[in-house]
Amino acid sequence: xxxxxxxxxxxxxxxxxxxxxxxxxxxxxxxxxxxxxxxxxxxxxxxxxxxxxxxxxxxxxxxxxxxxxxxxxxxxxxxxxxxxxxxxxxxxxxxxxxx
Numbered sequence: 001x002x003x004x005x006x007x008x009x010x011x012x013x014x015x016x017x018x019x020x021x022x023x024x025x026x027x028x029x030x031x032x033x034x035x036x037x038x039x040x041x042x043x044x045x046x047x048x049x050x051x052x053x054x055x056x057x058x059x060x061x062x063x064x065x066x067x068x069x070x071x072x073x074x075x076x077x078x079x080x081x082x083x084x085x086x087x088x089x090x091x092x093x094x095x096x097x098x099x
Contacts, residue, residue: 018062018083026079027058036079051076058082064089 019036020049026034030045040046046054054076055066064086066075 008070019062019079020081022079025061029053034079036083039077039078039081041073048073052088054082058086062086062090 023034023036023080026032026040029050029060032045034040035047041048041051052075055071058064066085066089070085071087075081
């Protein structure tokens, strides 16, 4: 399966609204500032255990439910990918994002 680039996954408008909040959250938790396209896991900045904290944060902050196939680490690699995930979950019908 080909993973779309971060630019293909999110428009500037969505990144402009959700990305700053996610960057603030990540900065508060890690003490580092994260550009929207930086791979948070490949750079050694975050662990897979922290990914679960990200899931909880996204669900509580944006009112989405991350389940099934959406729990792939690739959805959490960059701020842009998380914004795209939240946007997709907000706009999908219930049950449309994995069981």
